Amino acid sequence: MPEDALTPLLLSVAAQDRAAFRALYSAAAPKLMGVLIRMLGTRSEAEDALQEVFTRVWLRAHRFDAAKGAAMGWLVALARNHAIDRIRARHDTVSDDLAMEALPDLAPRAETRLQAQGEARRIGECFDTLEADRAAAIRGAYLDGLSYQDLATRHDVPLNTMRTWLRRGLLRLKECMER
Amino acid sequence: MTATDQDDDLLAAEYVLGTLPLEDRALAERRLREPGFAARVAEWERRLSGLNPEFAEAPAPDLMPAIEARLFPQAPAPSRWQGLRLWGASALSALAVVAYLALTPVQPDFTAVILAETGGLEYDAQLSGRQMVVSLKSGSLPGPDQAHELWLIVGDAAPVSLGLLGAETRIAFAAPPEGAILAVSLEPAGGSPTGQPTGPVLALGALKRS
Incomplete structure (x- = not known):
């Protein structure tokens, strides 16, 4: 299903249409499952989270505003947000360490970059204007849910340095994307 | 952009990115009720959504x-x-x-x-x-x-x-x-x-x- 077909589905879900809700699940669950597995690390937790995310999709669909962005973007934002809440609520540092070791290579694959369109191409070009380690830090936070502490450890810099890097990187990214 | 605007914008960016510690995250979440702050968050979600194609799809069971x-x-x-x-x-x-x-x-x-x-x-x-x-x-x-x-x-x-x-x-x-x-x-x-x-x-x- 093309991504823009998701918008009418999500609008129908907002109008409490249960058939549309099922169709939306079929269309969007694989992508959201991908987001949750990557961020949470295990399939069992990701499945748990997916159930939670779709429960919230039903309860919050009327907040979706098609004028402000794509349906898939809204759904991914909801899934990422839930994954981050789960990660930050973990007090178990052991599993955080394990998650760190299991992380895949951060370098984007060539074909991913080629397929990227619109926002994706723009952000890709703007990432290229950042120092490589700062770009990697932003990507690690967004894609893998790493905290400042995780990022500082990974890049072997003090926590405050990492925060400054990241904030400067974000401002530069914004400036570049608005150009 | 004033210093406060910039702080708000960075807080929104860090909230979307998810790097904030739990307490700051809770503070940011409460501020989502302010339309101005919510708009900044939505802007950052849109900006960073360019990274979404990098999330691979995964088979999902029928839940x-x-x-x-x-x-x-x-x-x-x-x-x-x-x-x-x-x-x-x-x-x-x-x-x-x-x-x-x-x-x-x-x-x-x-x-x-x-x-x-x-x-x-x-x-x-x-x-x-x-x-x-x-x-x-x-x-x-x-x-x-x-x-x-x-x-x-x-x-x-x-x-x-x-x-x-x-x-x-x-x-x-x-x-x-x-x-x-x-x-x-x-x-x-x-x-x-x-x-x-x-x-x-x-x-x-x-x-x-x-």
Whole structure:
């Protein structure tokens, strides 16, 4: 299903249409499952989270505003947000360490970059204007849910340095994307 | 852009990125009620969504039956009291009817059956006047490190915590609009650290006028 077909589905879900809700699940669950597995690390937790995310999709669909962005973007934002809440609520540092070791290579694959369109191409070009380690830090936070502490450890810099890097990187990214 | 604007913009960016520590994240979450801050968050979500193609798809099991069972629970079985009332009406003994009436509690204004998707947990909520009583009907309370927290979800507002639950909990409460949803989430002892549900939603039910 093309991504823009998701918008009418999500609008129908907002109008409490249960058939549309099922169709939306079929269309969007694989992508959201991908987001949750990557961020949470295990399939069992990701499945748990997916159930939670779709429960919230039903309860919050009327907040979706098609004028402000794509349906898939809204759904991914909801899934990422839930994954981050789960990660930050973990007090178990052991599993955080394990998650760190299991992380895949951060370098984007060539074909991913080629397929990227619109926002994706723009952000890709703007990432290229950042120092490589700062770009990697932003990507690690967004894609893998790493905290400042995780990022500082990974890049072997003090926590405050990492925060400054990241904030400067974000401002530069914004400036570049608005150009 | 003033210094404060820039701070707000960076806070929104860090919130979307997810790097904020738990406490700051909770602060940012509360500020989502400010339209200006919410707009900054939406802007950053859109900006960073360019990274979304890098999330690969993964096969997802069909969780819809469980999700639907949780969101749209079947109508609850007639309660013990309704059964008694039928029995009372058909009984010829005036004495039995009088005894039954004396036992009947004040009819609540609203009720909700807060059910888990798979049997296990059930809370019942009864709202009379400005007091809601929430009772554990089946399942058990979590261990000492965790708590069940009750949330009220009305329309598109963020869930509002109604507090932690015990076997029977009394909550002072103004009458909610019909169709409000009560949800129970699993949280660390002491309740959600962010002011929003952080753990899984264990059970859900709609408040209905009785």
